[in-house]
Amino acid sequence: MKVHPVPVRDDNYAYIVQSSVDGKAVFVDPYDVPTVHKAASSLGISDDNIVGLLTTHHHHDHSGGNEKFASTFPNRPIFGGSNQIPALTNQVKDSQKLNDLLQGVEITCLATPCHTQDHICYHLSDGGENGVMTGDTLFISGSGRFFEGQPHEMLAAMDKLSALPDNTIVYCGHEYTKANVAFSAAVLDKDDLKKVVDQLKADSNAVTTGVYSIADERRHNPFMRCRDPAVKTKLTKYAEGKNLDDPATVMGLLRxxxxxxxxKANI
Ligand SMILES: [Zn+2]
Structure with a gap:
C-alpha cells in the first residue's frame, strides 16, 4: 500500500491510496479533481486503475470534488457517511469493511461524529503498514471543531482512534500543525512536543501529514489526553468550577x- 498526499485548496490534503498488489487506487477527499488526477497520472496510475472515492465528511472543502470525480470517472463507487455528500453511491457505517476495492488493503470505516455527524475516518491496512484517514476529526497535535457534535462525541472519536495500533500513520485533512502546536505547547510539556517542534523548526512549511503515528498523537495531542492528570492540572485555572475529572468536560474546555x-505558547 502506498499513500500519497496531494495538497489542494489553501491547506487541505487530498490523498491517493494505491494497492501494491494490483496497482489500483482510490482518491480520498479529492476537492480539486484535476490536480489529484494529474498527481495520479504522474505516479503512473492509469484512469482504469482509479476505482473509487472515499469521503470523510460533507463539508465542501472535502466533498466538493465528488461531482467532478463522478463525471470524470463514471461508474466508480463514492463512499461516505450520509446523503449530504454529493454524488454519494455507497453510504457506509461504523466498522464496515471495504475489502473489494484495493487488493491486499483492508479498509475499515470508523464513524467519528462530532465535527459533522456524518464524519467517517478510514483505517487502511495491508497487513504490514497501516494508516488512518482522519479528515477533520484528528489533526496533528489537534482536533477538528465541534460543529455538529458535543465534547463527549469527540472524546469517543479520539478514544476510537487512540485504540488503533501504535504504528498507525495519521493522514489528516488539513495542514494546521503550526497553530495546533502553539496551543499544545501551552498545555503539554516541552518534551512531549519535541518531535513535531523539531520538524517545524527545521522547515516551517513542512508537510506534517503522513509523518506521525497514533502513538505520537497520544503523546503530543492534548485532545487525546483528556484523562491525563498533568493536562487537568494545567487547565485548573481555566476550569471556572467545571469538573475536570470528567474527560468530556476536559475535551470541551480544551476546544x-x-x-x-x-x-498559546512560543515553540
Ligand atoms: Zn470539515
Missing part, C-alpha cells in the same frame, strides 16, 4: 480554549 485563541 473552547483553542477556539478562543488566547492560550
Amino acid at each position: 473552547q480554549l483553542k477556539n478562543d485563541g488566547t492560550l
Whole structure:
C-alpha cells in the first residue's frame, strides 16, 4: 500500500491510496479533481486503475470534488457517511469493511461524529503498514471543531482512534500543525512536543501529514489526553468550577480554549 498526499485548496490534503498488489487506487477527499488526477497520472496510475472515492465528511472543502470525480470517472463507487455528500453511491457505517476495492488493503470505516455527524475516518491496512484517514476529526497535535457534535462525541472519536495500533500513520485533512502546536505547547510539556517542534523548526512549511503515528498523537495531542492528570492540572485555572475529572468536560474546555485563541505558547 502506498499513500500519497496531494495538497489542494489553501491547506487541505487530498490523498491517493494505491494497492501494491494490483496497482489500483482510490482518491480520498479529492476537492480539486484535476490536480489529484494529474498527481495520479504522474505516479503512473492509469484512469482504469482509479476505482473509487472515499469521503470523510460533507463539508465542501472535502466533498466538493465528488461531482467532478463522478463525471470524470463514471461508474466508480463514492463512499461516505450520509446523503449530504454529493454524488454519494455507497453510504457506509461504523466498522464496515471495504475489502473489494484495493487488493491486499483492508479498509475499515470508523464513524467519528462530532465535527459533522456524518464524519467517517478510514483505517487502511495491508497487513504490514497501516494508516488512518482522519479528515477533520484528528489533526496533528489537534482536533477538528465541534460543529455538529458535543465534547463527549469527540472524546469517543479520539478514544476510537487512540485504540488503533501504535504504528498507525495519521493522514489528516488539513495542514494546521503550526497553530495546533502553539496551543499544545501551552498545555503539554516541552518534551512531549519535541518531535513535531523539531520538524517545524527545521522547515516551517513542512508537510506534517503522513509523518506521525497514533502513538505520537497520544503523546503530543492534548485532545487525546483528556484523562491525563498533568493536562487537568494545567487547565485548573481555566476550569471556572467545571469538573475536570470528567474527560468530556476536559475535551470541551480544551476546544473552547483553542477556539478562543488566547492560550498559546512560543515553540
Ligand atoms: Zn470539515
